[in-house]
Amino acid sequence: MTRVARHVAALAFLIALTAGPQALAPATASAAPTPRASLTDIENDVMCTSCREPLEVAQSPQANSERAYIRGLIAQGQTKQQILNNLVSQYGPAVLGKPPANGFNLTVYILPPAILILGAAILFVTLPRWRRRTKASAAHPTPGPTPLDPQEARRLDEDLARFGG
Amino acid sequence: MRRFAIPAVALVVAVALLALLAFGVAHQGTSLSIDASVARGQFPMAPDAHTKLPLLGAPGTTSLANMRGKIVVLNVFASWCQPCVAEAPILEQEQRQLVKNNATVLGVTYLDNSSDSEQFVQQHGVTYPVIRDVSGNFVKSFGTDGVPETFVINRRGRIVALRRYQLAGNWLQQTVSRILTQPA
Secondary structure, X not given: OOHHHHHHHHHHHHHHHHOOXXXXXXXXXXXXXXXXXXXXXXXHOEEEOOOOEEOOOOOOHHHHHHHXXXXXXXXXXXXXXXXXXXXXXXXXXXXXXXXXXXXXXHHHHHHHHHHHHHHXXXXXXXXXXXXXXXXXHHHOOOOOOOOOOHHHHHHHHHHHHHOOO | OHHHHHHHHHHHHHHHHHHHHHHHHHHHOOOOHHHHHHHHOOXXXXXXXXXXXXXXXXXXXXXXXXXXXXXXXXXXXXXXXXXXXXXXXXXXXXXHHHHHHOEEEEEEEOOOOHHHHHHHHHHOOOOOOEEEOOOOHHHHOOOOOOOOEEEEEOOOOXXXXXXXXXXXXXXXXXXXXXXXXXXX
């Protein structure tokens, strides 16, 4: 495997990693039955609309009202996604903990992996250069200090002798 | 030249990210330009007047444009908001006077569940129309970032007065009386 191919493979792995665990999950997982929604699970992804806190920590009357509404939807047998859609249709997108992936909000989803990939790409380019430079400098050590000419050597000896050296 | 390529790319990316951050911050905050215009006496047109929103507890939609020619007291409220509960009787009392003068209160729900809003309407005997702004974009165009807020819109669709917090005293009555006496 050439050096370029190794770099490309490493970059591809990094992209797959940033795409999330879903990207690496086997295709058969999507055929599995949808698990039953739970209040605790949904509370993690939902905000209390009046106090603007995650629902899991909010204790206001509105938070309790939202919880009661979610419990009702769970009792109807709705899936987590159906419940989230229902909450958005009632309270608007502000009820979601994570903003919907459209418009300016896309930056939240695109920028972090983009920065990670860019940083990795810069390292892939610069690290081998630095290593080459270090190796080159090790192979050709810099010459030592130039020897003093006799006149300077004599002056130095005199100075040292004067200071008791 | 190649020595400077990577630092240049990094610099461009850093500047681009900062520009994006500045853009996001500038566009996420609420605009108080309406307040400034009203304070200067330059009454701005009510924004998003043609946006049709669903009526609460009734089929159909309505918009501010549908009410052109009427004085509209636009009240943004939520069932979970205690000041909204406190001002509901004031608005309902005013509505009884407004309907006699080709004017109306128009309630807009804010981040509220429709069943909770309907319960609020029943509990407080609200008779004026109420619309649901589920996306929040309509009230955001008024600079609304909380409740309650009240905007008085004249017959020509211009915002002539507003209150960013709970109605108190005779503010609404006095404001509406003044506008009712103005020529259409």
